Amino acid sequence: MSPILFWILTILMLSFGASVVINRNPVASALSLVASFLCLASLFVGLDAFFIGVIQVLVYAGAVMVLFLFIIMLLDLKAENRRHFNKGALAGGALVTVGFVSQFLRVLESFKAGSKPFPALGAARIEDVRSVGNALFTDFTLPFQVVGVLVLVATIGVIVLSRRELK
């Protein structure tokens, strides 16, 4: 991927990510998150990982965030706008961020393999869907099934909880 494109997309992605936090309007935050996801997806596409990029859009931007937006739109936004910053929470958040970033930088520093450029892939069409599928159903069958069961349990749990609230 050309470095110019990479930097443009990265800066866009990060600024949209920042605006998720900074925006006072929840709808604006949610939409910024969508835009951030789209930039991330284009980064994946730029790395020839079409499948991951498309799934990123399909699942997160297309389904999860629509549901988020759906809920946010039903909220009382005026009350949200009136809320003030809690200084303690702000300081705590900043502390966590600084801690995470410094950890991340330490890890990056010690991870020598990451500094080498990735070897170029062949020019042929990459069957990424096929390879993801193969990996899932051969090497990682058990984890895949377990995750599936976990998601099922979560779904049933949500239904049970929401049922109880109705009564």
Place this chain on the structure above:
Amino acid sequence: MAYTVRRPNLTFWEKLYIPNIIAGLLITLKHLKKMLNGETKVIMQYPEEKWDSQLPEYYRGAPTLVKDDHDRERCVSCQLCEFICPPRAITITPGELTSESKFAKVEKAPKEFLIDMTRCIYCGLCEEVCPEQAIYLRKDYAITGENRAEMVHDKVKLYELGGVMHGLVHKWNPDK
């Protein structure tokens, strides 16, 4: 009081919906085909063909002013129509009859009578309220103009559209 509506018990075939949808599609297709073949004829090509000859007696077209058999203005500028007009389309400037007229001491006549046709809603209240039977809704319906000023009918235009009304009108006529 709430009451329950009995829903018909549908058979499986009806519950499938798709056969009925196809039947519906065929009906609309039949209409489309008849239209394309020119078998259906329910349409009037408006600007070329008009319905004017079949307009009923009570048709409410453009409001106009009328004169009586002796070419006198019937309107006495009492301004009742101006007051009753729901969209306030009518503006009357009251005036006197000229002194040479033998009715000058008896009656009055409007100096100017304006009906804004961009406002008029053709409700006929002015005709209803007029004690002198001077304002009538005639059968003109295609009132057009190229600007707003043109759409304001003045006295000359109103008499031109209205023409002469003979004798008594229906509402005072005991026979009708």
Place this chain on the structure above:
Amino acid sequence: MDFFSTLPLELMAASVAKTLFLVFLVVLPLVSYTVYAERRVSALIQDRLGPNRTGFPTSLLGFQKDLQLFLGGLGQPVADAMKFMLKEEFTPGHVNHFYFWLAPVLAMVPALSTLAVIPFGNFMFGHKMVVADVNVGILYVFAIASIGVYGIVIAGWASNSKYPFLGGIRASSQMISYELSLGLSAVPVLLIIGNLNLSDAIQYQVNNGWLLLPFTDGKLTAREMLLWIPLMISFVVFTISMFAETNRLPFDLPESETELVAGYHTEYSAMKFALFFLGEYAAMIAGSSLIVVLFLGGWHLPLLPINDIESSMTLSGSILGLVHITTFFAKVACILIFFIWVRWTLPRFRFDQLMKLGWLYLFEIALVNIFITAGILAATK
């Protein structure tokens, strides 16, 4: 391998040319004439005539009369476009301005972007007639189509009034629900083809007969007969879900004019409204193209020779390429007419019926259909 930096200039120019051709010479005219067809067909179905007068205004150029082509009224889309552009662009005072302006764009862009992976022809001048021949073609279409809901939702929310808001809410829940059955009903097709690439899907149908009409290659094997059943089901479910995804009647709950004034675009006027309108029809075209590609053999016409990358440089090859492109859009037009026909036949669903249909019937049918297909494929391997 670098994706953007290694593209040769010629390929890039070809992509730009294909995009321009597709968007400005095919899809936008097709959109405006679909609107015209909609008005005309609806009128004919309802025993009226519809817009049959607007010719091309040759009288402006000094001719005696306007040019009236065979049916008359073919100038109507041009007149419509002029009207949309010249009308007052009115923004109500109570709206959220930024999102109010953003929403029409968001409605239009995804609809056009989905066309990028649709193979609308075979070869022309040594280039494959698809803007982006990616391996995840159909997933890309679903992904971008799912982005399309944002335009409607934001329009409903930013308008800051109740009817658009209800429209936006309805649109989001409807589109999320039907995306499931849409995606799942496409899976049997993908199982049979064994690939997500849409060009390969057409190539498979060229070799083995169209999926919905497996006899188009001249032979009908027992396996094709067996697979025909799930494919029929898949086609029906896919088409119904496509109706719901594109907010067409009988599923036009987001803009149901008898309940919600005009739904999510109540507050919009002039070109902003036109963008919603165009977006809706462009989404229809994208959906129809997908149906054509997946079930009806794309650009392939039986008995017609097929050009390849070399022969497309010659005159006869390029004529053949043009025929392929025409075939594709003719098929799309047929599906569009079907969309219109259904719209003017069926009444609207109630919202709970819509949800019930989506979640309790189409979703299950599509799911079971996958297993049937997989079973047949495994048994006849």
